[in-house]
Amino acid sequence: MVTSAFSARNERYKLCHCVLTSLYIKVCLLYSVYTSTHQNRLADRGNKISVSSLKIAHSLSWLFCLVRSLFPKKQREPKGPSQNVPGWKLFGKVPARESAPKDSRTIQQVAGTSPTQPQQGRRKNLEFEPLSTTALILEDRPANLPAKSVEEAQRHRQEYDEMVAEAKKRELKEAQRKRKEMKERFKQEESIANAMVVWNNDILPNWENTRNTRRVRELWWQGLPPNVRGKVWSLAIGNELNITPELYEIFLSRAKERWRSFSETGSETEADDGASLADRESSLDLIKLDISRTFPPLFIFQKGGPYHDLLHSVLGAYTCYRPDVGYVQGMSFIAAVLILNLEEADAFIAFANLLNKPCQLAFFRVDHDLMLKYFAAFEVFFEENLPRLFNHFQSSNLTPDLYLIDWIFTLYSKSLPLDVACRVWDVFCRDGEEFLFRTGLGILRLYEDVLLQLDFIRSAQFLTRLPEDIGSDRLFACIAAAPMLNGNRKWSQVSSSKQKKT
Incomplete structure (x- = not known):
């Protein structure tokens, strides 16, 4: 019964709908005819409107609105974005396409070809897929532009082939360079491994008998293997001061007590070591300040780094051990x-023991007279080996103290890359202070050629901030080409003669 009642009501609704639709059409026709006729009458009567005419127009307009309200205009649903129209998705406002992704050739044809463009206008039989903007020179022009001439197309093809050939040549050259570097690295690692076996098995067990032999000195010049470097340095530097680990702990305890006392009271009391109050306070402040400046790219000596406290302890213990020297900037790098x-x-x-050597002691005590004598000895070999550059520096008034002080204070560990500086340290431990000045000649x-083109200011800036790409092999080749000989005199003889002069 429910179904039959619903069907009857549906039939009545359809009948009413048809009647009202017919009525709506008639009213629309009647209204349009009356409007046109009424407009003609207005023109004939001089735009005079009667009361009856207004009533009829009002009734028809009301009836038209009533019928139209019975059949409201169907609201159009918002049309979603077309899934087939190509476009760009900006800021996530356009939903992702559900259709299969198109390759670069299809995208170029859809975006660059008009709908009316004939199919024969498109290039067929593509030999490659354009993947970069350099390939666009081979594409045909749009239909609304003049086509390329044969000569222009050939020229574009030739230019593109030249660019591809040049790119391939660069890639081949880069691959060859990387293979060469890899080969040299493997060769160097193999050499280090072989040298490590020799040092551990043959040299270190018989140190006193083998250290001055020709074979050992040649191996020394080539650089020490990293795992034996510390042991060789300790043996080469020696322990003339007879310092023991227990003595280090004693001076470290004293340093910690002074730091604690200074942090609590804000001042240091006069100690029995004879050092002045100002010297000790400046030394402690410099230690804290310089640690953060020590090899900052490594991030291991700065606050929170694994070696921060260790470096602070060693420098503080030395300040208590040698209060006559205290702490001087540059010690942190050593x-x-x-x-x-x-x-x-x-x-x-x-x-x-290293800072107790005559040269280091002169510099860290800031003995100006003795430092000037070292500079004078260096200039003797500078003029002997590099006369053109020596005369250029003389005319520019660029004296050795402007660049040598920083090199000697840090033993080149601040001025050179760390691996290169360690190799300089290897031979420095073997040859002593002479090699420090010989390394300076090697850098010059x-x-x-670069320094000969620079003036005083630029030369000083260059020497205080050396390029970071210094290779150890190139540097040591220049060092080997700078013998420390002045006639028949060696470094020790020239340096002694300078120091004897008052």
Whole structure:
């Protein structure tokens, strides 16, 4: 029954719908005829409107609105974005297409070809897929532009072939360079492994008998293997001061007490070592300040790094051990290099003995007279080996103290890359202070052509901030080409003669 009642009501609704539709059409026709007729009458009567005419127009307009309200205009549903129209998806506002992705050829044809463009206008039989903007020179022009001439197309093809050939040549050259570097790296690693076996099995067990032999000195010049470097440095530097690990702990305890006292009271009391109050306070402040500046790219000596406290301890213990020297800027780099290769107590022993050498003691005590004598001795060999650059520096008033002080204070560990500086340290431990000044001559020889073109300011800036791409082999080749000979006199003889002069 429910179904039959619903069907009857549906039939009545359809009948009413048809009647009202017919009525709506008639009213529309009547209204349009009356409107046109009424407009003609207005023109004939001089735009005079009667009351009856207004009533009839009002009734028809009301009836028209009533019928139209019975059949509201169907609202159009918002049309979603076409899934077939190509376009760009900007900021996620356009939903992703559900159709299969198109390749670059299809995208170029859809975007660059008009719908009316004839199919024969498209290039067929493509030999490659354009993947970059350099390939666009081979594409045909749009239909609304003049076509390429044969000569222009050939020229574009030739230019593109030249670009491809040049790119292939660069890639081949880069691949060859990488293969060469890899080959040299493997060769170097193999050489280091072989040298490590020789040092561990033959040289170190018989150190006193083999250290000055020709074979050992040649191996030394080539660079020490990293795993034996610290041991060789300790043996070469020696321990003339007879410092023991227990002595290091004693001076470290004293340093910690002073730091604690200074942090609590804000001032230091006068100690029995005879050092002045100002010297000790400045030394402690410099230690804290310089540690953060020590090899910053490594991030291991800065606050929170694994070697920060260790470096602070070694420098603080040395300040208490040598209050007459205290802490001087540059010491942190020397101590850091030793810490990277030795244990804590061994690093302190090597550090104290290394700074006790005559050259280092003169510089870290800031003995100006003795430092000037070292500079004078260096200039003798500078003029002997590099006369053109020596005369250029003389005319520019560029004296050795402007660049040598920084090199000697840090033993080149700040000025050179760390691996190159460690190789300089290898031979420095073998030859002593002479090799420090010979390394300086090697750097000047390496950059002689560059320095000859620079004035005083630029030369000083260049030497205080050397290029970071210094290779150890190139540098040591220049060092080998700078013998420390002045006639028949060696470095020790020239340096002694300069120091004897008052």
